[in-house]
Amino acid sequence: MSTKPSRRAYVETYGCQMNISDGELMEGILERSGYDIVGRPEDADVVLVNTCAIREHAEKRVLGRVSQLNGLKRDRPEMVIGVTGCMAQRMGGTLLEEAPYVDIVMGPDGYRGLPETLDRLESGRREGSAPPPPESVGLAREGAGAGGIEVLRGGRKRGPQLAVLQLDMDENYQGLEQRRADGPSAWIPIQRGCDHRCTYCIVPYVRGGEKNRSAVEVVSEVRGLAEQGVTEITLLGQTVNSYVWEDVPFPELLKRVARVDGIRRVRFTSPHPRDVNEALAEVMATEAAVCEQLHLPAQAGNNRTLKRMLRRYTVETLLEKVDMVRSAVPDIALSTDIIVAFPGETDSEFRDTLDLMRTVRFDDAFTYKYSLRDGTPATRLPEGDFIDPDEAQARLAELIEVSRAIQNEINRDEVGRIEEVLIEGEGRDPGQVRGRTRRNKVVVFDGEAARMGAYTHARLERTTGATFVGSEVEAPERVTASA
């Protein structure tokens, strides 16, 4: 345990919910170790940027931000800048060379030892390090010491730089809790890493293989949160429904969580289509707390592309899964992720993806242009397969147009429904609140912000396309959503 009660830390997170949850984990670890968590980098002695590596664009943005934060070091050279998360794992020592003002790089399995790493940096700074010889350009490695910390000296920086980059199949952060913001909703990681190797994706390389948490621990964490007033739980994992712990497969865990006293809503993300099965559909249909919502990342609507992406399902089996969940939960809202311009995707194969969108009619779609990630299998595809950026942009624009039009139609048809809404915060206009329906749709309506965390009912009066404007109504005897 560190004994530096006066130190202040700031964590800024990018990327997916898993990473946001890791940011809260780091805050929890630092707080228990005596750090005060602050809300602004200007107020912090330790600034951690928790990064994402999923697309090049995400990384560029973060590198810009890290360099901007370095500006704070001008007045306070003793400030520590750490880069954590998936991009830190991917770039490692290269990041320390490219951004010599970064003091620590730490991958997703290094957080348990974060306070010790910070102590180590401080003692390294006190000891001082020899100025590098003028011809030295690279980094001299001292090798990984205790806790897998690699000390790097030399290069363009005088002080020590530390790298914690070992992936650890045993690290699932059991026994450590996140520092959570107050509110009705909590995100609970039940799985880290991924055992798939989708050919475009960096995640397995920066987060390692799939590791699941004990079902007993997950349920007891949910109980603890419910006692503190949390009513909505989202279970998290890269392929959350492949979760299994001893004799507890994912549908069973979902059922146990849904039955915890006080929990009114349960969601989970992201399921892999391959592991969407009858048992899961059955639990979704029968457990009252499990919301009528499923994120089903399709990625593409063409079998040759799916095969080359190594997604391990076909359009036909995907459609079967859609039918299965829709017949179990008729009112279910479906969302998806789609990548356009995967290397080698022909125009007609892209049109198959548009057809899939029109066949399934997803309530929401997150759409991306393929981004090359070094080290992933797709980088080895023939050079001529890589699609011209203008063409990729045109495909993305067309996909967005199609998916938005479908979303608008679906939502227009929902106007007039009365739905249960959990109030999550203030709306954009004064006097308005913002909430979410069980089917994960955002509704704003007149109400007092002080009611955050309350459940009420709202009639959907009109739609802006993606979201709704509603009005609060008395709870009906029968709610449309569960009719």
Ligand code: SAH
């Ligand atoms: N584990 C989740 C995905 C996590 S990444 C799953 O399998 O569904 C979130 C989304 O980012 C993916 O679903 C995919 O659509 C997109 N994505 C991942 N790698 C990408 C890449 N190299 N280029 C573009 N989009 C990518």
Ligand code: SF4
């Ligand atoms: Fe990436 Fe595929 Fe794993 Fe999702 S399932 S994290 S897309 S490798």
Ligand code: F3S
């Ligand atoms: Fe990004 Fe890492 Fe999540 S790469 S999407 S932050 S798992």
